[in-house]
Amino acid sequence: MKSTIRTCMASVAIAAVMAAGTVAAQADTWKYAFEESLTEVQGVYATKFKEAIEANSDHTVELFPYGTLGESADIMEQAQAGILQFVDQSPGFTGALIPEAQVFFVPYLLPTDQAHLARFYKQSKAINEDFESLYEEKGLELLVMFPEGEVAMTTKEPVRSCADLNEVKFRVMTNPLLVESYKAFGATPTPLPWGEVYGGLQTNIIQGQENPTFYLFSTKIYEVTDHITYTGHNNFTTAVMANSDFYSGLSDADKKVVEDAAVSAYDYIVDYQKGLAESELKKIKEAKPEMTITVLSEEERACFKEAASVVEAKFIEMTGDSGKAILDQLKADLEATKN
Incomplete structure (x- = not known):
């Protein structure tokens, strides 16, 4: 029964999102779904991302925490379809879509040292260059990956x-x-x-x-x-992505706003997690x-x-x-x- 209710609620929420306008590139309100609550790490990152976008552009960002639009598979489908402009999803779920993303589940590949991880995710060629084309093939623009802590x-x-x-x-x-x-x-x-x-x-x-x-x-x-x-x-890894068609349709100025927001939110979330x-x-x-x-x-x-x-x-x-x-x-x- 709970599952049925949750599915119905998700369907209503999705309908509301679609009714607000599905032409992503023209939308002044950008929609961003993630796999956790607003007070958890992905939610804190999303909030900082939203604040940066709204402080540096005329756009607004509407946040959809876990469960409001269904399970992880649901929000990925919505991001690929352009119903959502942004999605935060762990490679744990994306791995079925992008097999190479499963690399983050090779045991003992990643260190437990959080300072090392912070440098790695920000500077890694594999993350910031090589994965970009793999995500793009699936209709996604990879903006950033960040760590959420030792598993x-x-x-x-x-x-x-x-x-x-x-x-x-x-x-x-x-x-x-x-x-x-x-x-x-x-x-x-x-x-x-x-x-x-x-x-x-x-x-x-x-x-x-x-x-x-x-x-x-x-x-x-x-x-x-x-x-x-x-x-x-x-160490738990998550990735923030944009719908490719939406992203490619942005002006250069808006692309810079999005990229800067992703970086500033990254710096914030890495610091936020110290001692968490x-x-x-x-x-x-x-x-x-x-x-x-x-x-x-x-x-x-x-x-x-x-x-x-x-x-x-x-x-x-x-x-x-x-x-x-x-x-x-x-x-x-x-x-x-x-x-």
Whole structure:
């Protein structure tokens, strides 16, 4: 019943968006949907982006948080169709559309050091040049990618090694490589849209999921799990895109306004996230003192790191020469932005 109501509400919201005008290039009000609430990281980024656009142009930006226009797949379809001018979506969902984007789910590719990540996303050739053409082929203009924090596993039983994930039904995004990652880790990967995760954990349909720390608190996912484990295997990446036809139809002045807004919002969100994981983890402990929080040692991470090589090989198998070139360039970019 809840799913039906949510679908109906999304349909009404979409109809309202379309009624406001679908000729994106002529619109004075630009529509921007994302996968989180207004107070979560994507929402904070979107708010700063909106403020910059409105301060430097006559345009306004209307924001659509998670759920107002449906699930992640829905907002991507709307962005490609030109109903939305902007969309923020993780490569976790975009990976089925753009296979090379799955590279961000190769375990232990990205560092956990947030300062290094901030430099990497801003300066990476792979992100800022190579991915641009891949997104464009799908009717999308890639504006920026940014990190949302180290991914943590939340489970009902403790995790100290891959063996502890044996037969655990672990929720993953609908991403082929993420499925392969959790297979390699020993779990039973179970793709589910986010709207079904809390209930799935509550009813034991699934027994685990992964997300950055701030999201574990804001979505109250800690209420239906008992253990948070940091394996250091990934950092959550998200991407802000524009509809290609809309973007190409903008004047040079408006393109500059959009590009400058994307950069200024990036700088803000990187600074905003400093200490965010620690503060939200503290809130989780206050809300649920019995929650166990574990950071695996290098020895305990060994099996996960061993699995990473299997996943990397699978990524190259899935994406061929194009994927390998992206992976090699990302590795070079990471090395170049170490200091």
